[in-house]
Amino acid sequence: MVGLGVAGMAAAIALSGAGWKPVIVERAPQRRTGGYFVGLFPPGKKAAARLGVLERMHLRTPPDHRTWAVDASGDRRRSIGFLDQPGHPEGTMRGDVEAALWNGLASHAEVRFGVSPTAIAQDETGAHVAFSDGGAESFDLVIGADGLRSTVRRLAFGPDERYLRPTNSVICTYALTGQVPGFSGSDQIALVEPGRALWVFPYRDRPPTALFAYRVDDVGLELRKKPADALAARYGGMGGPVPYALAALRDAPECLFDSVQQVRMRRWHRGRVLLLGDAAWCLTLYSGMGASTGMMGAAALGDALTAQPLDLTAALRDWERRMRPTIRAHQLIAHVKGEGFVPSNPFNHGVRHLVVSQAAKLLIRKPAISLS
Ligand SMILES: Cc1cc2nc3c(=O)[nH]c(=O)nc-3n(C[C@H](O)[C@H](O)[C@H](O)COP(=O)(O)OP(=O)(O)OC[C@H]3O[C@@H](n4cnc5c(N)ncnc54)[C@H](O)[C@@H]3O)c2cc1C
Structure with missing residues (x-):
């Protein structure tokens, strides 16, 4: 297993359950924490339950959350947003999902930090991996769960350009130290304009996170800027929650400033090398299903290996056949949801x-009127 993220840890738990002895190599020197807002939809919760980690997962949606649509002058009206979608995704941090999986992993896998694969070859005896620390080892199966810019994918399937599909959008997300002034701690805030948006996601027991998402013509040029400069150029002069969120970036201990890209592949496995999670099918954050499908894919892989313990080729083929329709559907839906997060033009914004x-008129319950 390469990568100690959601997909890597979920796969280690599932494979251990199928009788395998997983080894995880992680490039970072230690396990990361924190991250950004992640919503877990029912299929993701079901997969987490199957992996035995749902009970350990810290779910943080405020029970009484309300959503406000805000404009750049600060005017607001009740609305609906990410947390109000059908299925009512549970709000967590990526770190919460990973912590639950890490605790569930316990002694089921050996974990090696500070190591990355540098070469992968395979024959009928196994997959032979060379590592960045000079070591080399053979495995029955290598799982690349190393994210959007996967090294395993590059080594075994070819360069990124073949598989990455840009969406001409950039995001910057980080934790706020408190709620935007004038809003309650449980308020979800959406400021959505053509080409740029700011979302604030609330939690019941920690300050919210901010997500700036905007469309650009030249993503590469944009990412060469400092996040604060890029956001100031794009959002400067706007009112509402924007000044507070921009100021908070200065004090944020970490922020993710990145492009939004899908990964499209015709095959997710080749011989004894298999890709899982963002490495295989990154849906983009707009889908809201990346963490969920990472766990679903891992659980399904465990099932396939259990069903065909003596025939790896058949097991991987069956796994891929089972996962593909679900992933394809979410990849398509992600484009539509992306327009909901940050419309790419005025027409889509109008729609x-x-x-x-x-939908808000139908879904937002009016307060009951007391006649007494
Ligand atoms: C802003 C944002 C919001 C999101 N919101 C949601 C949401 O609401 N709901 C949802 O389900 N999903 C959401 N997602 C998607 C979700 O976070 C990802 O799909 C998921 O975390 C991917 O997990 P992964 O394990 O496949 O990859 P990653 O999280 O990228 O983990 C890869 C791991 O591999 C390691 N690694 C990388 N390269 C190497 C190497 N060469 N050698 C060894 N190790 C390596 C990395 O250090 C990392 O630990 C969101 C994503 C973003 C960016």
């Missing part, structure tokens, strides 16, 4: 406004 305001 979004119409759909969201009609």
